[in-house]
Amino acid sequence: MIRDTQTLEALLATxxxxVHEQLVPAEALVAEADAIPAGLIEQMKSIGLFGLTIPEKYGGLGLTVEEEVRLVFELCRTSPAFRSIVGTNLGIGSQGILIDGTPxxxxxxLPKLASGETIAxxxxxxxxxxxDAASLRTTARREGDVYVLNGTKRYITNAPQAGVFTVMARTGTADQRAAGVSAFIVDADTPGITLGRIDRKMGLKGSHTCDVIFENCxxxxxxxxxxxxxKGFATAMKTLDKGRIHIxxxxxxxxxxxxxxxLRYAAERKQFGQPIGEFQLVQAMLADSRTELYAARCMVIDAAQKRDRGEAHSTxxxxxxxxxxxxCGRVANRTVQIFGGAGYMTECGVxxxxxxxxxxxxxEGTSQIQQxxxxxxxxxxxERANG
Incomplete structure (x- = not known):
């Protein structure tokens, strides 16, 4: 659902x-330092990247899902770490509040999340x-006008920078499974919250995760x-449906x-007196990648449009x-192969x-969970159709 093509095109151009003038040149620096420069984060705030999906009444841009994915196509032509710092505000960190929160x-x-003042x-x-999210063990016990949270959360994106957490905790018994899960908004400065050490990951340098421990919080x-x-499990699933389209x-x-x-490397790199792009087996890798990418792009837009129309879209x-x-994994594999030895070296970034x-x-759910x-x-x- 594109509301205003001209406005969207202007935003996409910005x-x-x-991306090309500021983020791409900073990729190697971010990977080396494992941190995004504060100046770039401030520019992201000024462009409105933290509030793309939050309604205008709360200070965001209120993009539809189709508008959002078209913008993400452009934003992610650089290191995924840059998207990750804003991603939780756009998706899983804010959407539970937006979808099921009270006024x-x-x-x-939401206004603090939209401006980037607070990272969710x-x-x-x-x-x-x-x-198996329904089997979570973090508990929330009601004591008068508070809930006391106890438990450990793992691999939590942006936890070291977060000002607020959306926390799924069990208010019912374990045998209630999903029906016993509730969702809470927890300010990061609440006593009883401890952060684990920042995880050392295979990739995605500049995007940080860590454990979040709740002790009588x-x-x-x-x-x-x-x-x-x-209602927490239902909130999480609705949030994840949208998040999966975003990912x-x-x-x-x-x-x-x-x-x-x-493609650029295949056109410029020469072997045996000609660009390697002239070799048919290299062409096959380029063609397969273009074909699969086209299919994925069409699928993303179709799923986004279904959500915008209010249709069932979980599948x-x-x-x-x-x-x-x-x-994307297959394209990455082919890209390294096309670059050959150079693709294995850090200088190229491949x-x-x-x-x-x-x-x-x-x-956002492993491939096996999606299956x-x-x-x-x-x-x-x-069963519904033939019951």
Whole structure:
């Protein structure tokens, strides 16, 4: 759903220029320092990148999902770390509040998230609850007008920088599974919160994750999202449906960047007196990448349009996240192969993308979880149609 083509094109042009003039030249520096320069983050705030998906009434740009993914295509033609610093504000960190929060919760938190004054983080994964989110063990016990949280969350993106966490915790019994999970807004300066050491990762330097430990952390009851217990799992799933479309768009943008680099190298690098792009087996890798990238881009836009129209899209979100993230991995593999020995060296930056995009097949639900979601949804649809 494109509301105003002219305005969107102007925004896309601004982001594209920012990516090429500011972010791409800083990629190696960010990878070396494992940090994004504060000046670049301030520029991201001024452009409005932290509030793309937050409604205008709260200070954001209020992009539709189709507008959002088209912008992400452009933003992600650089190191995925740059997208990661704004990603939690655009998606999993804010959407639970936006979708199911009370008016008071929205008024209090969304303006700060839209401006980038506060960075949000989404605390769902635990040491023994990742893909099976319904089995989480963090507890929230009601004591008068507060909930007391205890438990550990793992691999939490942007936790070291976060000012607020959306936390999934169990208010019911373990045998209630999903029905016993509730969602809370927890300010990062609340006593009882401890952060673990920043994780050392395979890639995505400049994007930080760590454990978040809650020890008798007292959270006001008014911070229960929606004011109703037992709705947290549903909130998380609605948030993840949208997040999966977003991550698929990230995969498309990153794959486009890698393919652009591979094409340029194939046209310029010479062997046996001619550009390697003249060799048919190199052409096959370029053609396969372009074909899969085209398919993924079309899938992302279709899924985004379905969500914008208010149609059921859980299956499509899982399909596009599965296909696009796997596609991106294949494009990364081919890009290194086209570069040959140079692709294995850090100077070209190709090996960095190869490592960075590997995570796309894991977070927001692994590829295997997407397969389960797709198949189970298919079976439910069949049973409804033939019951």
């Amino acid at each position: 982001v594209t220029r920012f 008071t919760q929205k008024d209090r938190y 983080s989404f605390a769902l994964t635990e040491p023994e609850a990742g893909s 007292r959270v006001p009851a008014e911070n229960l999202i929606g004011g109703v217990e037992g 698929a768009a990230v995969a498309v943008g990153a794959a486009q960047r890698m393919l652009d680099d591979a 499509e979100a899982a399909c596009v996240k599965l296909f696009a993230s796997e596609m 090996e960095r993308f190869y490592r960075d995009v590997r995570l796309l097949r894991i977070y 389960l979601v797709i198949a189970r949804n298919m079976l439910r649809e069949f």
